[in-house]
Amino acid sequence: MEGSFLRVLNRARLFLSLHILMICFMHKGYPYGVEGKITSHTTSVSSLLPSSCLPSTSKASTRKSTLEVIHKRGPCSPLAQDPNPLNHTEILLRDESRVKWIQSQSSNGSDGLKASAAVSLPAKAGFMAQDYVVTIGLGTPTKHLTLEIDTGSPLTWTQCKPCKSCYPQSEPIFNPSRSLSYANISCHSTSCPHFGTSECAGSTCLYHILYGDQSSSAGFFATEKLTITPTEVINNFKFGCGENNGGFTGGSAGLIGLSNDKISIVEQTAAKYGKYFSYCLPSSTSSRGHLTFGKDDRAVSSVRFTPLSMVSSQFYGIRILGITLGGKRLPIPSTVFSGRAAVIDSGTTITLLPPTAYSALRTAFRNKMAKYKMAPALTPFDTCYDFSKESKITVPSIIFSFAGGVDVDLDPNGIFYSEKASQVCLAFVANRADSDLVIYGNVQQKTFEVVYDVAGRKLGFGPNGCS
Structure with a gap:
C-alpha cells in the first residue's frame, strides 16, 4: 500500500516537473505571474541606446509589396545628416505641438474627432511626421524619393521643380517635365477634390495643405506612376507635386499619407490591396522595420x-x-x-x-x-x-x-x-x-x-x- 502511494506521488512530481519545464520552454524564460501574465x-x-546601423531582421523582407522603414535621424537613414539636427528637447516640443493639434480637433475630448469641413483635404492636417521614412519610386524613368510616413495625414506629396520655394532635401527634387507618366489633373475632373484652400490655375487642379505648425505644401494635384517595389507599380497615382513648401526639416522629400481618406494611398490602392496595410517600427534608431501593403496570411496567424x-x-x-x-x-x-x-x-x-x-x-x-x-x-x-x-x-x-x-x-x-x-x-x-x-x-x-x-x-x- 505504501509502495503504491509512493509510486503515485513520484508520478505526480514527475508530471509537475515536466509541466514546469514545458512552461519555461514555451515562454522563453520570462518570469510569469500566477495568472500566466509576464511580470518582467x-x-x-x-539595446535601449543608439548604435551603428544593424542589418534587417524584418519578417516581411520577402513580401512583394514591402518598403523598408527607417528612423529618419538614425544611422541607417538614407537622408543626409542634418548639419543642425534637432536636439531631444526640440523633438519632444514638436511632438507636444502635434499632440495639441490632434487634441484640438477632438469634440469635447471624449466623443471622437470632428470631421473636417473640407470634403477630402482639411485646411490643416496635423504636423509633418517626425520619425520614420520609406523610399518609393516615382515617375518614368523611376526616381527614388524618401518620404515620411503618417497615419494621420491623407495626402501623399513631394517637392517638385520648378521650385518657387522649397526646403533643403537630401535627394534631387522631382522634375515632372522629365517623366513620361506625369499628368496634371483637370480642375473640372471628379478626381480634383474640394481642398480646404484650393483654387485652379486655368483648368489645372491645385492643392494647398497647411499643417498645424504652419509648415505647408502647395502645388499641382497630379497623377504619376508610383513604384513600391519593382513588381508592385501603381499607375495614375494621385499626389501633390509641391512647388511651394516650407517649414520642414530633416531632408525628406515629402510625405506618404496613410489615413482613411479617398485621396490617401490606402483608398487609392483599395482594389489592389483591399484597404489593408501593416508596419513594424524598429526597436531603435539603429534598426530597420517595414511597411507592407496588402494581406499576408503567413503574418496574420500571430x-x-x-x-x-x-x-x-x-x-x-x-x-x-x-x-x-x-x-x-x-x-x-x-x-x-x-x-x-x-x-x-x-x-x-x-x-x-x-x-x-x-x-x-x-x-x-x-x-x-x-x-x-x-x-x-x-x-x-x-x-x-x-x-x-x-x-x-x-x-x-x-x-x-x-x-x-x-x-x-x-x-x-x-x-x-x-x-x-x-x-x-x-x-x-x-x-x-x-x-x-x-x-x-x-x-x-x-x-x-x-x-x-x-x-x-x-x-x-x-x-x-x-x-
Whole structure:
C-alpha cells in the first residue's frame, strides 16, 4: 500500500516537473505571474541606446509589396545628416505641438474627432511626421524619393521643380517635365477634390495643405506612376507635386499619407490591396522595420485584432480598457477609459494617458524600479533613471488591454525614451485632463506588426514583427 502511494506521488512530481519545464520552454524564460501574465523583462542597457546601423531582421523582407522603414535621424537613414539636427528637447516640443493639434480637433475630448469641413483635404492636417521614412519610386524613368510616413495625414506629396520655394532635401527634387507618366489633373475632373484652400490655375487642379505648425505644401494635384517595389507599380497615382513648401526639416522629400481618406494611398490602392496595410517600427534608431501593403496570411496567424473605429477620415480610433504592470492590473477606475476616444498615431512619439491612469502607472513603475538610481527629469518626462553603471536591467512588464480581448505586452524599447545611458525615461506623459483624447504613440508600437484592416474595421498587433 505504501509502495503504491509512493509510486503515485513520484508520478505526480514527475508530471509537475515536466509541466514546469514545458512552461519555461514555451515562454522563453520570462518570469510569469500566477495568472500566466509576464511580470518582467530583462534587457541589456545597450539595446535601449543608439548604435551603428544593424542589418534587417524584418519578417516581411520577402513580401512583394514591402518598403523598408527607417528612423529618419538614425544611422541607417538614407537622408543626409542634418548639419543642425534637432536636439531631444526640440523633438519632444514638436511632438507636444502635434499632440495639441490632434487634441484640438477632438469634440469635447471624449466623443471622437470632428470631421473636417473640407470634403477630402482639411485646411490643416496635423504636423509633418517626425520619425520614420520609406523610399518609393516615382515617375518614368523611376526616381527614388524618401518620404515620411503618417497615419494621420491623407495626402501623399513631394517637392517638385520648378521650385518657387522649397526646403533643403537630401535627394534631387522631382522634375515632372522629365517623366513620361506625369499628368496634371483637370480642375473640372471628379478626381480634383474640394481642398480646404484650393483654387485652379486655368483648368489645372491645385492643392494647398497647411499643417498645424504652419509648415505647408502647395502645388499641382497630379497623377504619376508610383513604384513600391519593382513588381508592385501603381499607375495614375494621385499626389501633390509641391512647388511651394516650407517649414520642414530633416531632408525628406515629402510625405506618404496613410489615413482613411479617398485621396490617401490606402483608398487609392483599395482594389489592389483591399484597404489593408501593416508596419513594424524598429526597436531603435539603429534598426530597420517595414511597411507592407496588402494581406499576408503567413503574418496574420500571430496577430490579435481589436475593433478599429474611424473617428474621422484622418485618424484611426481604438479602445483601451486598462493597463497591467508587473502582472497586476493597475487600479484605474473603469470610467477613466470607458467612453473615452483614443487614436493610434504613427507620427506622435509618446503615448498620452489620462492623468489618473498615468499616476497609477508611474507609482507602480517607480515601486518596481526602486533599486535603480533615478536621474533628473527630461521634459516632458518625470520618471528617469541612470543606468550608466548597469549592463542589464529588469523592467516590469507593461501590458495594454484593448477591446476584443487583445493584450499587448510592450517591448522594453516601447517602455523607455532614451536620451543617454544616464537618462533613460518612462515613455509616457499625462494629459491635462482625464477627458482629453488619448493618443497611442509610436514608441509603444515598436517591434509589433501593427495591422490596419481598414475595410474590416480591425486593428491588429502581432509580436516580434521586427527587432
